[in-house]
Amino acid sequence: MKEIAIIVPVFNEELNIPAFLKEFLKFENVLLARNYSANVLFVNDGSTDGTEEILTELIKTTPHCEALFFSRNFGKEAALFAGLEHAKGDLVVPMDVDLQDPFHLILDMLSAYEKGADVVLAQRSNRDTDSFFKRFSAQWFYKLNNKMSALKLQENVGDFRLMTQQVVQEIVQLQENQLFMKGLMSWVGFKTTTIHYARPARLKGTTKFNYRKLWNLALDGITSFSTLPLKVWTYFGTFIALISFLYGLKIIIEKLFFGIAASGYASLMVAVLFFGGVQLIGIGxxxxxxxxxxxxxxxxxxxxxxxxxxNNNK
Incomplete structure (x- = not known):
């Protein structure tokens, strides 16, 4: 009987944890019929509500449950990495606690795994539950990242996936501290297949991933796997330098052969501000x-x- 380790990072999710565990216990019985067992590993990412207390009480009475407690909030990427490092199972499935990642989809993942896949991605068939801005920004992030980076990310694929223990061990051996887990989980490769699903609405509460965190995550993704922005500014700087050289040559010729009037304050300021702005962006x-x-x-x-x-009770 193979074991599935389910990793669940949580941050201020006291409203969703009891419902999640209830669904997990139901799903555990379904898995037994297919000759699989399961355990769940919560990673409490420095929650400031009652998450820690609820987890502590529920783990005492819930078999095959475990929890890691961070000393402070280190972010979801670190929580997911910690879950992968501590996961005990032949197969590993990261998922969200808000039940937007449905348990029944794991059965489809197992079917794909039994056909030979090492990694099974869960791809959203639509993003109707997201706001317009979030749909728009996600669409352009994937397009921009896949244009700039040699590592191609599957669109509309989150952390919800099934991986063999061999895949997980390759991921946790990577040494970087600035984590972009979607990229790392894709970078290791292995035989990968994709299944599609419609993501339901969040059970309770609100997402802790605000637009600032999403922006920083996008920056981490692009800078972790691509140096194209640096190359772009090299080419752009060369182009601007060439224009500046030609413009300077024009001024010298005018000065030597035609003379230069005293006017030109506006054009001078525009040039100074433009080149100053370009330099600051490049420095950024x-x-x-x-x-x-x-x-x-x-x-x-x-x-x-x-x-x-x-809690290892059976």
């Missing part, structure tokens, strides 16, 4: 990469565990 792009390099060189741990609870 360099700063993004330099900042990530600086953080990587510190070699700080990705997360700090405060506590670990488990």
């Amino acid at each position: 792009v360099l700063g993004e990469y330099l900042g990530r390099t600086y953080l990587e060189t510190k070699r700080r741990p990705r997360y700090i565990l405060k506590n670990q609870l488990k």
Whole structure:
């Protein structure tokens, strides 16, 4: 009998955890009929509500449950990585606690795995439950990332997927601290297949991933797997330098042969502001990469565990 480890990062999710565990227990019985067992690993990412207390009480009475407790909020990417490091199972499935990742889809993933897939991605067939801005930004992120990076990400695929333990072990051996888990899970490769599903609405509460976090995640994704922004500014800088050289040559010729009138304040200011803006943008792009390099060189741990609870009762 093969075991499935379900990883569930949580941050201020006290409203959803009891319902999730209830569905997990139902699903566990369904799995037994297919000769699989399951365990669930919660990763509490420094919650400030009653999440820690609820997990502590529920794990005491719920078999095959375990929880990791961070010392503070380190972010979902770190929580997911910690789950992969501690997952005990032949197969590993990360999923959200709000039941937007349906349990029954894992059965379809198992069917694809039994046909030989090492990784089974769950791809959303639509994003009707998202706001217009979130749909628009997600669409352009995937297009931009796949144009700029050699690593192609499947559109509308989140963390919800099935992976063999071999795949997981390759992921956790990667050394970087600035994590973009969608990229890392795709980078390792292996035989991959995709199944489609319609994602239901969130059960309770609101998402903790605001637009600022989504923007930072998109930046992490692009800068982690592509140096094209640096190359673009190299080419753009060369082009601007060429124009500046030609314009300077024109001024020299005018000065030597035709003379230059005293007027020209407006054009001078426009040129100064334009080139100053270009330089600042270029420095900003360099700063993004330099900042990530600086953080990587510190070699700080990705997360700090405060506590670990488990219930192995059968």
